Amino acid sequence: MIKITHLTKRYEGLLAVDDINLEIGQNEVFGLLGPNGAGKTTVIHMLATLLKPTSGTALVNGFDIIAQPAKVRSSIGIVFQAPSSDDMLTGYENLKIHAFLYGVPSYDREKRIQSVLDLVGLAERQHDQVKKYSGGMRRRLEIARGLLHRPTVMFLDEPTLGLDPNSRGMMWEYIKKLVKEEKMTIILTTHYMEEADHLCNRIGIIDEGKIIALDSPLNLKKSLGGDIVKIRPRSWKALENIRLLPYVRKVEIVDGDVVMLVENAKKNIPDILRHVDSEYVEFRSPDLNDVFLKLASKNIKESGEGGFMERYAQYGK
């Protein structure tokens, strides 16, 4: 469905997308996961032909994004980060205009508009002006608009950015419904780790314009090779002993807690507690956040920029 080869975008001095190679198959729900400014939106804009790559190219539905932009555009749907409907118009009118722009044939137009409105649950509010819609409704209208012309590839750029937890949950349900009912390839970007985990069957973690990991959410989490254990030691003397334990993979100090990556935590926690006197112990399975932090911190060591703590504060939310 999508084949990206050596895709690169350079803005004066800044390498926003750095030689990305990637293949995304039919009916995949692929997540591009990374912090703000990692280059996710730039990739989407290039794939949607809104932005010319500095070098490299990509095939979307078999069409080249540089040589055949019009064909690419007819075959994709896209939901931008910020809602882009005209809020003076009603939801229905916005869809009607885009049905014309995408050349949805006249015999199908009304039927299709009503069916996408039904799919996103906006049929009853279709004749209200968009300015009266909530943030979640606007986002759903964008999805409906992206679906009008039955695209085979759908891009969702931060589909839940700025939504409250309730609307986000609803949005996730709509996206899942989409996958089931419309049978399309979905590429979504997000900086919410749990969103990627919940929706995607494959994830590319992107940082500083590079894909630094590519796998299923489960495999990415397994790749850490352990669980996350958090303790608060009463004395810091024993800390060095912990570092030397063979099953402790990684030690960080976060807000006065010691956070460790521990192989087979269930078995090894008692042993850790023999080495250090702790106020409390918490442990959990790793999530994508941990995967990202591990990979990103490795990157930082290589490039020697920024602090891990700073990054943790930024992405850990």
Place this chain on the structure above:
Amino acid sequence: MASSISVFEKVYALWLREFKVFLRERSRLVASTFTPLLWLFVIGIGFGSVATLTSEGGVGYQKFIFPGIVCMSVIFTSVFFGSYVIWDRKFDFLKSVMVAPVSRGTIFVGKALGGMTSSLLQAAILLFVGAIIGMPYTPYGIVEAIVIVLLLSFALTSLGLAIGSYMQSLEGFQLIVSFVVFPLFFLSGALFPLENLPPWLSILTSFDPATYGVSAMRSAVLGVGSRPFPLDTLLLLVYAIALGTAGIYSFKRMKAV
């Protein structure tokens, strides 16, 4: 041809959006009709009490400037319509149109037709007011007036859209445009006869597309233009084609994101 039908439908869709927004923003219509009326009734009557025009058949100052005020409304509405490109970009609507399989030329034409429609509706209101103040209309003259409004508004909407496509901020647009619309208006001969001007001013007025609009409008509704109506119309058409081409070019090079 299926493809030409679809281009027509796309232009229609883009125009329809502009038209609906225009109808819903009533304050816009009221505000932009108010200024021309102020000119017509305050300046028109105020100056009319002191100015005696020796040329133009002695119709009185208010009737003399009426065609100019219709053109003024077209100048301001059309050029300022370019600011909607900046609004569309700000609210990402433009991005959603540019990611659709629609050519930049089509987007430009749809937008320009929207601007022409608002100019035409405003001119229609003013022409109605003209009937009240006793302009000597003929049915043929009204048709001519509409043709002039369409040509002038296409030329100047194109100019406004071209400027808008280069600007990032509304403030910047307004600044640039105020350097454009006031010379267009003042040099057009809307407020004074262009005969007997010093040569330097006379040359400047001849570069102003609105000069030909005002003169043609005066032929149409007053029967006293500076040039024959067909000549003015032809010159205006040349401007319309040139500015339209410039507008399409500007839209083609405009960045989507």
